[in-house]
Amino acid sequence: MSSATAAPAGGVVPMSRRVMNLAHIVTQNARRLPGHAAFIQGDLRHDWAAFDTQVSALAAGLRARGIGKGDRVLVHSKNCDTMFVSMFATFRLGAVWVPTNFRLMPDEVAYLASASGAKAFLCHGDFPEHAAAVAAASPAPAFIWRIGPGSLGEDEAGAVIARHRGEKVESVAVERDDPCWFFFTSGTTGRSKAAVLTHGQMSFVVTNHLCDLVPGSTEADASLVVAPLSHGAGVHQLMMSARGATSILLSTERFDVDEAYRLIERYRISNIFTVPTILKMLVEHPAVDQYDHSSLRYIIYAGAPMYREDQKAALKKLGKVIVQYFGLGEVTGNITVLPPALHEPEDGPHARIGTCGFERTGMQVQIQDDDGKEVPPGVQGEICVIGPAVFAGYYDNPEANAKSFRDGWFRTGDLGHMDEQGFVYITGRASDMYISGGSNIYPREIEEKILTHPAIAEVAVLGVPDPVWGEIGIAVCVARPGQGASEGEIAEFLGAKIPRYKMPKRFLFWEALPKSGYGKVPKRLVRDELEKRGELDFLKGKAS
Known part of the structure; x- marks a missing residue:
């Protein structure tokens, strides 16, 4: 045996780190659930067989333009079927999906194009200024395609799909640490940074979300999308797709509470991923009393802590269906969870007021002092985390990586404390x-x-x-x-x-x-x- 393949201590020979390409989720659903609805938005409906066909066609079109493993595909779009298709088409090629929040300004998107080294840009037709800014970026993407009506770009994604319909593209072989997604931070301080998410990491995240956030979910479930697919909602829909469930989108990018409840009643929606501000709107709108929402089992709120008074109002109106998780984009939501059963509607000895829950399955959380030492229960420190859901690091940013990791622990920058039973309480951002x-x-x-x-x-x-x-x-x-x-x-x-x-x-x-x-x-x-x-x-x- 050569030195390159010598067995380490213990006599175990390192094996391949090959993992499932995340695009195989669509292949699985097309085989098992071909006629089951994958995606619904207004009058538009794709079953899993049709969705798989679109993913292959767009992947074929991108491949024909030179997109391959490791290339970055920047996507700036409102929520729509093509955006969702682009995620899996990019994964299928072993390329890296780089979605942006569609509310960003043109110069901000141009910065993301340069920072990510994007080779292709898919831009919604409503954003010609963004396309122009990205075209002028250095380096500029090799080509720009439009999503939907408009005049920007050299081609339109729907036309590309139509031309390549019927071409079968198999998922490219990937290893655990191969990037699949650049998840840009929201940039609350300074420039946004690209958190590198990988195929192996995201496979764990999907499994963990199904275990901790929506246990028991199957293809019989339906999920309502009320947030941009570019970030947490995209991770949620990826997870629901792994169960063959249907993703249902609002008809426009504007959050319409009345339409949301109408869709909940019509499609018997079972889960929603949202943020506290939107959950608060759902609770306080008159529509909550006008539509049947008894199908809801899990309303997941994340992105920011929810104030106790708002929690109680939500529990009173919707019942014990709310799920809180705490988790930054860098840990893909996998730090803590507070399930429905632990959301008490009234203050009292059994209500853990202020907690964001306990450690997620397979993850370890520790409260550390400034020197990286664990502090006793009840003592405030920085919330730090290790586990398979932690990202691979920031793309091309060694300085940020050095600041964010210490002895293998990812430093969240959030302050908090942990009680004797392991429940975490966030007290604020250090900043x-x-x-x-x-x-x-x-x-x-x-x-x-x-x-x-x-x-x-x-x-x-x-x-x-x-x-x-x-x-x-x-x-x-x-x-x-x-x-x-x-x-x-x-x-x-x-x-x-x-x-x-x-x-x-x-x-x-x-x-x-x-x-x-x-x-x-x-x-x-x-x-x-x-x-x-x-x-x-x-x-x-x-x-x-």
Whole structure:
């Protein structure tokens, strides 16, 4: 035996790291469930056999233009069948799917094209400015194809599929660490980074999601898509596809609550992946009382913590069907889970208020101090995680990789603590913390207290520079429809619930909080809006 193949200690010879190409999911469904609905949007319906045909045809078209294993395919599109097809067509070639959030600006998409080294660009026809910006990027993709009506691009994806219909493309052989997806972070601080997701990792993620989030799911289930397929919703639909279930999309990119409930009733929707802001809209809209939603078994919310008052409202309206998970894109959602049975509708000794759940199957979570040492239960530290769902690292970004990993642990940047039974509690982002008068202040704790006021629907607390205290807190509140509150009233209400040093110095009232394309409320957007409105001008007076 040569030294290159010598057996390691224990006498085990390393075997191939070959894994299933994720596109084989479609092949499996086309064999077993050819006439079962794979995708529905409005009047458009594809069964699994037709869907497999489209995947092969688009893969054949991409291959004819030189796309092969390892090449990046950038996709900028609203939710539609072609976007979903493009995921599996790219996987089938062993290429890398690089979806963007369609709400990004042209220059942002051009940056993603350059940062990913995209060789092809599929762009929805509604975004000619984005296509022009990407065409001018350096390096520019070899070609641009349009998705849907419009005039951009040298070809249209539907026409490509029609020309190559009937061509059978087999899934390219892949190994565990071969990239399949560049999952761009939302860029809440600085430029977005491409988290590299691999075929082996994502196979584990699919299995884990089915185990922890939607146990018992089969092809009889139907899933409603209410978020961009470019990120968490795409992972969710990949997981549902592995069970042969039907994915049903809203008719437009605009979130229409009434249409969502109509589809839930018509198709007996069993699960939805969403974020707390959208779940809150589903709960508070009159349609919740006008349609039959008894088919719902799992409403998964992620992307941001859900405030306790909103949890209770959801449980009252929808029943014990909500599932929380905590997990960044870099860990593909696989850090913790709080299943329906542990969502208590009332506060009390059995309600684990504030927890985001316990460790996901096959994953290990640890709360660490600044030196990377595990802290005791109840002590705050950084939430860190190891396991097969952790990504392969950031593409072409050694500096970010060095900061994000320590002794094999991925550092989430989120602060929290763990109780004796292993339940994790998020206390905030390390980057959200501010220091006032020498004391560390975590906005989430204050936000939770403000939201217990019956007139307040949303709130964001952040620290801003102050010449006396270093930083002070500002609370931006959104009142519930038909209700209102004064700054003095909220301050008095909060005064009985938190120490004086944590009290925000100002309470502002806006009609809405700025949200990212992912439904989150990044503090940087709130800060930008404060600057734009001149709300921080009072600090200049103090400084002078």
